[in-house]
Amino acid sequence: MSATPESKAAVTELTGGPIDELQWRGLIAQSTDEQALRSVMAAGPITYYCGFDPTAPSLHIGNLVQLLTMRRIQEAGHLPLGLVGGATGLIGDPRMSGERVLNSTDTVAEWVDRIRTQVEKYLDFDGRFAARIVNNLDWTAPLSAIDFLRDIGKHFRMGRMLGKETVSARLNSDDGLSFTEFSYQILQGMDFLELNKRYGCVLQTGGNDQWGNLTSGTELIRKVTGNEVHALATPLITKADGTKFGKTESGTVWLDPALTSPYAFYQFWINSDDRDVDRYLKVFTFRDAEGLAELAEATAGRPHAREAQRALAGDVTTLVHGQAATDQVIAASGALFGRGEIAAVDEPTLTAALSEAGLTDITGPLPTIVELLQISGLASSGSDARRTIAEGGANINNQRISDPDHVPDVGDLLAGGLLVLRRGKRTVAGVRLRS
């Protein structure tokens, strides 16, 4: 059920080196001794890990960077440990924005299951470099407070802990910082130590914002075992316009199709800025340098074709939601944004497209365009709807409507009793008349 079977086949022997690969893809923000890491990796398969905390019912596209980084390293011939934070999720990583509200243990347990399933999708559990899923609750829960303080706590120095960027920022904020969140870095450090003991894990990867937590583990291992282990941080993914990556008007772009529909997911990627798309292709797809050069050329020479955006959206959607969902979404997007006659689109495609975009069932006589815009959620109020119409931004079945009192005719209904409403260039919604 993995999205790229051909890349699975690539999991064979040690190759040139994942570090070079990660580097040209722009995936290394900082690392511990890189030369040492290179030679360790060249000497044979290593075991590495990356953790995912259950802070939500699903992972999001920010986590995808980590998942794919793990995957790339596995394909280069190393053994991944996917860690789900059953324990750390109960504590909460300190954020700049203030103290977290603790989630109930039941909630966290449920999210752990969901997230484990998601992580599993991106790793290969067969063959010589088979992945393994671990849960830090397994070694954290049995630990007594006394053992924790004596065996682990003794290795952590307050000065070092207080110096962490987020910790000091929080201490200086009005919110302050609870002991609970302050302890988080110890737990994460402990994970690395535990995985080092159990599986010989020598590398932790993570986002650059996790750097403090990553090094917390490398330092703990050095103190306890005297061994040098490594940490590798991926950069924060940015957008050329300066806004936050991974958000849309409706919020976070989740990996769970129930939270972000495959259609919305695909639309997110296809709307990528020209200035960002090449970088995203490197980070989020498995295309090689040659393929990316071609796409970069396409963006420069034939920007209107949007080849790079299509490639990006297609690849990532396939990776996350599978080929079938992607085919459907591409057909849907084509139907809604295509130049062709919308009435020519077959009913299943149209229904699927509108379901993805947002479909509302109505009964009774057909309402006016003003009401339709409100019912479908395209306009927030009657005034808003009228304004849009006056501005020439309201369309039914790709026909501009300029009369606010316009009522669509039964003859306007497409197959299945559907009407395609569009506000402006790219906001589409459907209404279906149920008799």
Add this chain to the structure above:
RNA sequence: GGUAGGUUGCCCGAGUGGCCAAAGGGAGCUGACUGUAAAUCAGCCGCGCAAGCUACGGGAGUUCGAAUCUCUCACCUACCA
């Protein structure tokens, strides 16, 4: 605890009795251009078809009339201690 200043629409910020649904900027929306991109230009940007209604921290007043004046409560800031 004392004194002074502040709290305006999604955000910033003008406005000190009628001309204020409230300047200006940002965000956002729409159009033109176009490529479901960016930039640019233009329009829009509380609710209501409208009459009108609701709004300038909360409450109570003064006035024909208040975002603007008075009282009071809450919160924030600065200086004093």
